[in-house]
Every structure is written in structure tokens, then in C-alpha cells.
Amino acid sequence: MPASEDQLKTWMVDGLNGDAAAYAALLKALVPTLRAFYRRRLGDEDAVEDLVQETLIAVHTRRMSYDRDRMFSAWMFAVARYKLVDHFRRRRQHCDLDGIDTLLAFEGFEEEANARMDVDALLVALPAKQASLIRKTRIDGQSVAEAAHEAGLGESDVKVSIHRGLKALAMRLRGGRG
Known part of the structure; x- marks a missing residue:
């Protein structure tokens, strides 16, 4: 392999x-x-x-x-x-x-490379905390609890940050301000 x-x-x-x-x-x-x-x-x-x-x-x-x-x-x-x-x-x-x-x-790496660069370009527009938590939970596969523990935050804080970050990304992708 x-x-x-x-x-x-x-x-x-x-x-x-x-x-x-x-x-x-x-x-x-x-x-x-x-x-x-x-x-x-x-x-x-x-x-x-x-x-x-x-x-x-x-x-x-x-x-x-x-x-x-x-x-x-x-x-x-x-x-x-x-x-x-x-x-x-x-x-x-x-x-x-x-x-x-x-x-x-x-x-097959070309698609992955392009996707990763696209995600990186989107995440860089977010506050660092939101970008980091989205990357940890949605890309790297950590649970909210794992990301919270690693970042020294409460789980609810992590959930709110992720939600706000994803909402901002969605608005940006739709052409709005995020």
C-alpha cells in the first residue's frame, strides 16, 4: 500500500x-x-x-x-x-x-491538491480560532470534545465557533460578505 x-x-x-x-x-x-x-x-x-x-x-x-x-x-x-x-x-x-x-x-493527487488549496484559501479568510477548529473537526476528523480539549476550550465554545465559521464560509461562497 x-x-x-x-x-x-x-x-x-x-x-x-x-x-x-x-x-x-x-x-x-x-x-x-x-x-x-x-x-x-x-x-x-x-x-x-x-x-x-x-x-x-x-x-x-x-x-x-x-x-x-x-x-x-x-x-x-x-x-x-x-x-x-x-x-x-x-x-x-x-x-x-x-x-x-x-x-x-x-x-489523483492533483484533485486533492487543488481541493486542499481551495479549502486553505477559504479558511485563511476566517479568524484563526474558527479556521483551526473547522480544520480539526471537519477535515482532520477530530471530535468536538477532542478539539476542545486540545485547544483548551469548552465544547460549547468550539461548537459555536465552528457554526459561525461555517456560516461565514457559506455566505462567502454564495457571494455575500462573511
Whole structure:
């Protein structure tokens, strides 16, 4: 089973902070994902293995350009896409432009990345307390009691903050002021 986005990001950030074991775990976890990514696009198994290695090297050499506030998978698949384009250029291969979006898709992470960026953009407009509580309960799956305990608040305060925040978001999405 592939590692989750959260696990990959944790390994990457820990690796950037000097944890060699976490970084090694990240690179090891990327191999099957990258193989699958390239196999769906290429028929040449040797080219697949070459591209996996090139991508791992690129991830390593460009690791300092990774923004810790962004999704790791989106960044990694962007590196992989560039390596795939470079591969096509080297071989002077052409592909049908009608299928280019499918060819360069982020393997399901694109939708998740866009959704997460949309949610982040909406939540940033709310007061920090409301945004944090909505994220904890509606996105991260904590109960109201867990979020209240973690934030040092009463459960009713958490419920009211969430309600007000969601109401403001709904108004904003309808085009009103929130």
C-alpha cells in the first residue's frame, strides 16, 4: 500500500531537518509510486527504471526547493513530469496533444491538491480560532470534545465557533460578505 500524503510529507520534512532514516524511507516509498507513474506512460521497462532513478536524483538535488507548507506529492509529481518531458525530448518522441492532460496528470493527487488549496484559501479568510477548529473537526476528523480539549476550550465554545465559521464560509461562497 502506498504511503499517504501526510506520511510522505513528514518523511520529507524530517529529512530536510537532518533525519537520514526518514529521508531514506521517503526515497524507498517513492520507488513503486514512480514506477507505476512511468509504466502507465511508457512501454519500455528500461526507460521506466531510468526515469525512476533520474527522478529520485532530482528529488534529492532539488529537495531544498520544496515548500514545507505545500503538498509533497504535488511537488514530487511535478519533478516526475519534467523528467518525463525531458525523456520525450531526448528521444524526439511526440505525443498526441489531445491526450497531454491525461499523460501529465498527477495520479489523483492533483484533485486533492487543488481541493486542499481551495479549502486553505477559504479558511485563511476566517479568524484563526474558527479556521483551526473547522480544520480539526471537519477535515482532520477530530471530535468536538477532542478539539476542545486540545485547544483548551469548552465544547460549547468550539461548537459555536465552528457554526459561525461555517456560516461565514457559506455566505462567502454564495457571494455575500462573511
